[in-house]
Amino acid sequence: MNEPGLDALLDQSAVERRVEAGTLPAWAVAHYESFHEGILGERNDTPFPCYFGVESEREGLGLYTFCESMTDKDALLALGETLGEYLDTYQDHSERAPLTVFFRPPEEQLTESEYHESMWHVLQFLHVHDPSPWPEEIPTDPDDEHWEFCFGGTPMFPTCRAPFYEDRKSRYCPVGLEITFQPRDVFDGVTADTDKGQRAREIIQGRLESYDGVCPHADLGDWGVEGDREWKQYLFSEDESQAPETCPIRVTREHPKSTLLVES
Numbered sequence: 001m002n003e004p005g006l007d008a009l010l011d012q013s014a015v016e017r018r019v020e021a022g023t024l025p026a027w028a029v030a031h032y033e034s035f036h037e038g039i040l041g042e043r044n045d046t047p048f049p050c051y052f053g054v055e056s057e058r059e060g061l062g063l064y065t066f067c068e069s070m071t072d073k074d075a076l077l078a079l080g081e082t083l084g085e086y087l088d089t090y091q092d093h094s095e096r097a098p099l100t101v102f103f104r105p106p107e108e109q110l111t112e113s114e115y116h117e118s119m120w121h122v123l124q125f126l127h128v129h130d131p132s133p134w135p136e137e138i139p140t141d142p143d144d145e146h147w148e149f150c151f152g153g154t155p156m157f158p159t160c161r162a163p164f165y166e167d168r169k170s171r172y173c174p175v176g177l178e179i180t181f182q183p184r185d186v187f188d189g190v191t192a193d194t195d196k197g198q199r200a201r202e203i204i205q206g207r208l209e210s211y212d213g214v215c216p217h218a219d220l221g222d223w224g225v226e227g228d229r230e231w232k233q234y235l236f237s238e239d240e241s242q243a244p245e246t247c248p249i250r251v252t253r254e255h256p257k258s259t260l261l262v263e264s
């Protein structure tokens with residue numbers, strides 16, 4: 001961790017040292033500062049809705065990496081390597097340490113539809129080059145309440161922020177696409193089927209409505225709850241006409257599909 005290079009796995013202190021030293025490109029600095037200030041700041045006199053995220057950022061528990069492209073093969077292979085390193089080591093850092101990936105913004109402004117396409121392209125690429133088989137306990141059909149994205153044999157919840165949001169500022173990033181990966185086990189004890197999870201949901205949704213100034217998104221739900229679909233929550237739609245009607249990713253148990261990230 002904290003090796004040289006933009007695509008390295010970095011803790012908060014390493015990112016801030018690089019910001020201070022001027023060794024990060026301007027887009028990377030803008031991405032990190034927008035994220036850090038957004039998570040720790042307030043809007044409409046309300047803190048950022050996810051208090052787990054606020055605590056993680058305030059205590060310096062988060063992990064980060066920068067990705068040079070949303071489409072370039074080498075950049076996404078490097079992301080796959082970093083994501084694998086994260087899954088191998090995050091519990092040594094903190095049991096709730098998320099990984100936030102900051103993508104270099106494109107030269108031209110993208111539409112909401114293009115951001116959806118880019119995000120799903122990243123996840124599809126990671127799946128195709130996954131060094132581990134898809135977990136047996138997770139269905140491959142996204143139209144199943146128990147489906148969720150997996151990598152390295154680990155079910156996880158990727159949530160995104162992007163520039164196209166006007167109302168949902170909790171999902172807004174002025175720079176470009178961000179994906180925060182959280183392994184499923186970080187939610188142990190705070191899922192919808194527990195009292196603690198129900199209380200957490202009520203607090204987060206109450207903050208969400210105040211922070212955004214609009215009702216929580218219709219697709220907001222919980223993993224494993226009948227009728228809820230996790231894939232719709234990764235990158236909420238602002239304009240439904242620009243969002244995919246069905247999940248764009250194609251998941252199979254065929255393994256390996258690629259050996260580029262498989263250790264020899």
